[in-house]
Amino acid sequence: MIGITSLRVFVHVADCGNIRDAAARLYRTPSAVSMTLKSLEQDLGAPLFESDRKNRLTALGAEVRGIAAEMLREHDRALERVEAVATGRQGRLQLASVPSVAAELLPGLLAEFLDARPGVTIELVDTDSRSVHAMVADGTVELGIAGVAAPAAGLSFAPLFRDPFRLVCRRGHKLAARAHPLGWTDLAGERIIGNNAAAAIVAEEYRALVAASTLRARNVISLLALVRAGAGVTLLPQLATVSLTPDLVALPLADPAAEREVGVVLREGRSPSPVCRAFLGGLTEACRAPISAARPLDGAGERQ
Amino acid sequence: MIGITSLRVFVHVADCGNIRDAAARLYRTPSAVSMTLKSLEQDLGAPLFESDRKNRLTALGAEVRGIAAEMLREHDRALERVEAVATGRQGRLQLASVPSVAAELLPGLLAEFLDARPGVTIELVDTDSRSVHAMVADGTVELGIAGVAAPAAGLSFAPLFRDPFRLVCRRGHKLAARAHPLGWTDLAGERIIGNNAAAAIVAEEYRALVAASTLRARNVISLLALVRAGAGVTLLPQLATVSLTPDLVALPLADPAAEREVGVVLREGRSPSPVCRAFLGGLTEACRAPISAARPLDGAGERQ
DNA sequence: AATGAACTTCAGTTAATCTGAAATATGGGT
DNA sequence: ACCCATATTTCAGATTAACTGAAGTTCATT
Numbered sequence: 001m002i003g004i005t006s007l008r009v010f011v012h013v014a015d016c017g018n019i020r021d022a023a024a025r026l027y028r029t030p031s032a033v034s035m036t037l038k039s040l041e042q043d044l045g046a047p048l049f050e051s052d053r054k055n056r057l058t059a060l061g062a063e064v065r066g067i068a069a070e071m072l073r074e075h076d077r078a079l080e081r082v083e084a085v086a087t088g089r090q091g092r093l094q095l096a097s098v099p100s101v102a103a104e105l106l107p108g109l110l111a112e113f114l115d116a117r118p119g120v121t122i123e124l125v126d127t128d129s130r131s132v133h134a135m136v137a138d139g140t141v142e143l144g145i146a147g148v149a150a151p152a153a154g155l156s157f158a159p160l161f162r163d164p165f166r167l168v169c170r171r172g173h174k175l176a177a178r179a180h181p182l183g184w185t186d187l188a189g190e191r192i193i194g195n196n197a198a199a200a201i202v203a204e205e206y207r208a209l210v211a212a213s214t215l216r217a218r219n220v221i222s223l224l225a226l227v228r229a230g231a232g233v234t235l236l237p238q239l240a241t242v243s244l245t246p247d248l249v250a251l252p253l254a255d256p257a258a259e260r261e262v263g264v265v266l267r268e269g270r271s272p273s274p275v276c277r278a279f280l281g282g283l284t285e286a287c288r289a290p291i292s293a294a295r296p297l298d299g300a301g302e303r304q
Numbered sequence: 305m306i307g308i309t310s311l312r313v314f315v316h317v318a319d320c321g322n323i324r325d326a327a328a329r330l331y332r333t334p335s336a337v338s339m340t341l342k343s344l345e346q347d348l349g350a351p352l353f354e355s356d357r358k359n360r361l362t363a364l365g366a367e368v369r370g371i372a373a374e375m376l377r378e379h380d381r382a383l384e385r386v387e388a389v390a391t392g393r394q395g396r397l398q399l400a401s402v403p404s405v406a407a408e409l410l411p412g413l414l415a416e417f418l419d420a421r422p423g424v425t426i427e428l429v430d431t432d433s434r435s436v437h438a439m440v441a442d443g444t445v446e447l448g449i450a451g452v453a454a455p456a457a458g459l460s461f462a463p464l465f466r467d468p469f470r471l472v473c474r475r476g477h478k479l480a481a482r483a484h485p486l487g488w489t490d491l492a493g494e495r496i497i498g499n500n501a502a503a504a505i506v507a508e509e510y511r512a513l514v515a516a517s518t519l520r521a522r523n524v525i526s527l528l529a530l531v532r533a534g535a536g537v538t539l540l541p542q543l544a545t546v547s548l549t550p551d552l553v554a555l556p557l558a559d560p561a562a563e564r565e566v567g568v569v570l571r572e573g574r575s576p577s578p579v580c581r582a583f584l585g586g587l588t589e590a591c592r593a594p595i596s597a598a599r600p601l602d603g604a605g606e607r608q
Numbered sequence: 609a610a611t612g613a614a615c616t617t618c619a620g621t622t623a624a625t626c627t628g629a630a631a632t633a634t635g636g637g638t
Numbered sequence: 639a640c641c642c643a644t645a646t647t648t649c650a651g652a653t654t655a656a657c658t659g660a661a662g663t664t665c666a667t668t
Contacts, residue, residue, distance in 0.1 A: 002383055004308050005656095019615065032657050034616055044390035046578055052615055052664065059446065059577035063389045071382035078375035079306055085367045086348035142363070273363035274350055309625095323646065336626050338647055356633065356646055 004075060006040040007068040009033055010048060014065045017055040088274035090119030095279075096135045097145035099220060100163075100197070100240035101262060102126035106145075109286055113279060120275055128196045128218075136265045142276050144265030145283075147200050159263040160287045165201060166241050166250035168224070169233040173249075181254040184209070191215060191232030195223050198235040200260040206235070224248065237262075308379060310344040311372040313337055314352060318369045321359040392578035394423030399583075400439045401449035403524060404467075404501070404544035405566060406430035410449075413590055417583060424579055432500045432522075440569045446580050448569035449587075451504050463567040464591045469505060470545050470554035472528070473537040477553075485558040488513070495519060495536030499527050502539040504564040510539070528552065541566075 012022040013033065023030040037054075041047050048061035057065060084090035097106060102124060110122055125141060132146035137155055148157055167182055169175055175182060175190070184205035192209045194216035201207075215232055217223040220240060227234055228247060237260050241250035264280060266272060272280065316326040317337065327334040341358075345351050352365035361369060388394035401410060406428060414426060429445060436450035441459055452461055471486055473479055479486060479494075488509035496513045498520035505511075519536055521527040524544060531538055532551060541564050545554035568584060570576060576584065 002386065004379065007386075020613090028656095029658055030615070031617080031659080035656085038616080044386070046390055046581070047575055050573060050575060053666085054615085058575045059580070060390060060575075063395065063577075064386050067382050067385050067389070071379060074378045074382075075308065075375060078371050078378075081371050082306065082311075082348070082368050085371070086350055086364060091367065269354060271351055271354060271362045271364075273367075276363075277350070324644090332625095333627055334646070335628080335648080339625085342647085357635085358646090 002040065002043050004072070006036050006043075007064075008072055009036045010040055010061075011065060011069050011072060013037060013054050014048075014057060014061065019054055084119055086274055088120070088276075088278035089117050091273055091275040092121040092123070093143065093273070093275045093279055094123045094125075094141040095143040095145065096125040096127060096132040096141040098129050098132060098147065098197070098262070099126045100237055101145050104239050104242055105286070109282060113282055117275075117278070129200070130196075133265055136267055139267065142267075142270075142273060143279070145262065146265055147197075147260045147262055149265075154268045156266045156268045157263050158266070159261055160284065162259050162261050163237040163239050164256075164259040165198065165235045165253055166238050167233055167253060168227055168236050168241060168244070168248055168250050170227065170230065171247050171249050173233065175233070175251060176249050178251065181252040183254045187233075193217055193223060193226055193232045193234040195220075195234055195236070197237055197240065197260065201235065201258050203255055203258060205255075206258070306344065306347050308376070310340050310347075311368075312376055313340045314344055314365075315369060315373050315376060317341060317358050318352075318361060318365065323358055388423055390578055392424070392580075392582035393421050395577055395579035396425040396427070397447065397577070397579045397583055398427045398429075398445040399447040399449065399580075400429040400431060400436045400445040402433050402436060402451065402501070402566070403430045404541055405449050408543050408546055409590065413586060417586055421579075421582070433504075434500075437569055440571055443571065446571075446574075446577060447583070449566065450569055451501075451564045451566055453569075458572045460570045460572045461567050462570070463565050464588065466563050466565050467541040467543050468560075468563040469502065469539045469557055470542050471537055471557060472531055472540050472545060472548070472552055472554050474531065474534060475551050475553050477537065479537070479555060480553050482555065485556040487558045491537075497521055497527060497530055497536045497538040499524075499538055499540070501541055501544065501564065505539065505562050507559055507562060509559075510562070 009022070009026060009028075012025055013019055016022040016025065019030045019033050019037075023033045026033065037048070044060070044064070046060050047058055048064060050056040050058055081090065103126070106124065110124070114120060114122065123141075125135065127135070129146040129149060132141075132144040133149045133152060133155060135141045136144040137152060145160070148159075149155075151157075167175065167187070175186065178186070184203065187209055190209075192206075192213045194210045194213055196218060198206075198210070213232070215226065217226055217234075220236075223234055223236075224244070226232065228245075235253075235258070236250070238250065239262075244250060264283070313326070313330060313332075316329055317323055320326040320329065323334045323337050323341075327337045330337065341352070348364070348368070350364050351362055352368060354360040354362055385394065407430070410428065414428070418424060418426065427445075429439065431439070433450040433453060436445075436448040437453045437456060437459060439445045440448040441456060449464070452463075453459075455461075471479065471491070479490065482490070488507065491513055494513075496510075496517045498514045498517055500522060502510075502514070517536070519530065521530055521538075524540075527538055527540075528548070530536065532549075539557075539562070540554070542554065543566075548554060568587070
C-alpha cells in the first residue's frame with residue numbers, strides 16, 4: 001500500500017532535485033530516503049525519475065508530484081486544525097452568565113482570551129441565574145456562570161467566588177450616613193424594591209421585608225432608575241454595584257449570610273471542549289487573584 | 305505525532321459507535337483499535353468519547369471527526385488518482401502519426417483503448433513522417449508513429465511493421481491488366497505523381513522516374529483525385545490503399561526493397577507515461593496479429 | 609581512465625504496531 | 639441492588655515496518 005509518508009518523501013526529493021538534501025530536510029539518512037522511493041516506485045509499478053540522479057521526473061513522476069503535493073497540503077492543514085481545536089486555539093464557546101458577571105468581570109477576560117486565540121469564537125448570553133441553568137441543561141450553551149440553584153439532574157456547579165449583598169440607595173438617603181454595616185432592623189420602614197438577584201438571600205428578615213414591599217423590578221437599569229427616583233432602596237450583590245453612578249451608594253450589610261455564591265454550571269457527563277476548558281482556566285484564575293482582573297472584586301469595598 | 309491511520313481508526317469507531325465493529329471493518333483486533341484510540345487521545349490531550357462505550361462523542365470528538373473524515377476522503381481520492389495515473393487508467397496521451405496509420409489502423413484501436421479506460425484523454429495529430437519525428441523531438445507529442453528517419457539525436461525508433469509500396473492507377477489503366485508484379489521498367493513512360501510517402505523508396509529507378517515527373521501532391525485526397533482524373537499514377541504504401549474507391553486499383557511491385565518501415569518514435573531518455581506504455585502494448589499487439597486489428601493489414605493483399 | 613559525488617544495497621538495529629489472553633468496566637435484566 | 643453477558647482495556651510477547659551505517663555501485667567530470 002502507498003503511504004502518505006512515501007509520497008511526502010517523494011515530493012521532497014522532487015523539490016530538492018536530489019536525495020541528499022531531501023534526506024536532510026526529512027531528518028533521515030539518504031539510504032532511508034532511497035529505499036522509501038524505491039518501494040514507492042515498486043508500488044506504482046513505474047519509475048518516478050528518469051535517472052538515478054533524481055533531478056528529472058518522468059511524466060508519471062510529474063503527475064504524481066502534483067497530486068501528492070496537493071494532498072499533503074490538505075493533510076497538513078487538516079492536522080493543524082485538529083491540533084488547534086484540541087488545544088483550544090480554535091473553536092466556538094457558547095456561554096451564558098448572570099448580568100453582573102457579564103458586565104463587570106467578563107469583558108476584560110473575554111477580550112484578553114480572544115486576543116490570545118484568534119481562531120476562537122465566543123457567544124455570550126446574559127440572563128438571570130435560573131435561565132442560565134436552563135440553557136446549560138438543554139445544551140443551548142456549553143458553559144454557565146450563575147448562582148447556585150436547586151441541584152438539577154445532569155448539572156454540575158463549581159463555586160467561583162462569594163459575593164456579599166449591599167444596600168443600594170440614594171447618596172442623600174438617611175441610611176447612607178450610617179458608619180456601620182446595616183442590620184435588617186435598620187431597614188424597617190424602608191420600601192425594598194425586589195429583584196431577581198436578591199431572591200438568593202435566605203434571611204427570614206429580608207423575606208418579610210420584601211414580601212411587604214409592593215415594588216419589584218427585573219432589569220438592573222430600571223431597578224436603579226427606581227432607586228434614583230426615590231421609589232425605594234434595593235439589595236444587589238457587590239459586583240453589581242461597582243459601577244454605580246455617583247448619586248447612588250452601596251452600603252454593607254451586617255448579616256454575613258446575605259451573600260450569593262457565584263460559580264460555573266456545566267452539563268454533567270459532558271467533558272468540556274478544549275476552548276471551554278481553557279476559558280475556565282482563565283476564569284478561575286481571575287477569581288482567585290482578583291487584582292489581575294479587569295475590574296477588581298475586593299477593591300470595590302473602598303466605600304465601606 | 306498524529307498519524308493518518310489513527311484518525312482513520314477514530315472515524316471508523318465514531319461511525320460504528322463501538323470498537324468491536326470498527327475493529328472488524330479495519331481487519332484489526334479490538335485491542336489494537338483501543339490502543340490506537342488511546343494514543344490519539346493522549347496526543348490530543350483530551351478525550352474524544354464521553355464513556356468507554358464509544359457511542360457518544362465529546363465536543364472535541366465531534367469536531368475532529370468532521371475534519372478527519374473530510375481529510376480522509378481527500379486522501380483516499382488522491383491515492384486513487386495516483387494509482388489510476390500509475391496504471392494508465394487515467395492520463396493524457398498526445399500522439400502524432402502518419403496519415404495512413406491514423407486513418408486505417410488507429411481508429412479501431414483508439415476506440416477500444418478509450419472504452420477500456422474512461423479516464424484517458426487522447427490527442428491525435430496526423431502529419432507526414434518528418435513532422436512526426438519533429439513533434440516527438442520537441443516534446444509536442446509523447447509518441448509518434450512514422451517511418452524511419454535519419455537517426456536524430458535523442459530519438460528512438462522501434463519497428464512495428466513493413467509495408468510494401470503499390471502502384472495506384474485507374475481500374476481501366478493498361479497496367480491494371482498485368483497478372484504479375486510490376487517491375488520498374490514497366491513504369492517507363494508513365495507519369496508518376498510524386499508524394500511524401502513514396503519519398504521513402506530508395507530504388508534508383510524510381511528516383512529517376514519521379515525526377516522526370518512534373519507532378520507532385522502532398523495530400524492523399526488530392527493525390528488520388530489526380531490519379532482518378534487520369535493525370536498519372538502514383539505509389540503508395542499498401543496500408544494507404546486498403547480503402548480505395550472501386551475505380552482505383554493498387555498493384556504489387558516486383559522490387560522487394562520498395563517498402564517503408566513503420567514504427568514507434570519516442571524521445572530517448574524519457575520513460576513513457578503509463579498511458580503511453582499501455583497504448584504501445586495494444587499497438588504492437590495489433591501489429592503482430594493484424595487479424596485482430598480493425599482493418600487487416602495482410603488481408604489487403606487479396607487483389608494481388 | 610581516474611576521481612569524486614551521489615545513489616543503492618545490505619545486514620543489523622530500532623521503533624511501531626499487532627495479537628491473544630486476562631483483567632476490568634458497563635448496562636440491562638431480575 | 640445485584641448479576642450476567644458483553645464490551646473494553648491492559649499487558650506481554652511477537653510481528654512488521656522503517657531506519658542507520660558501512661560498503662558497493664553508478665555517473666559525470668577532469
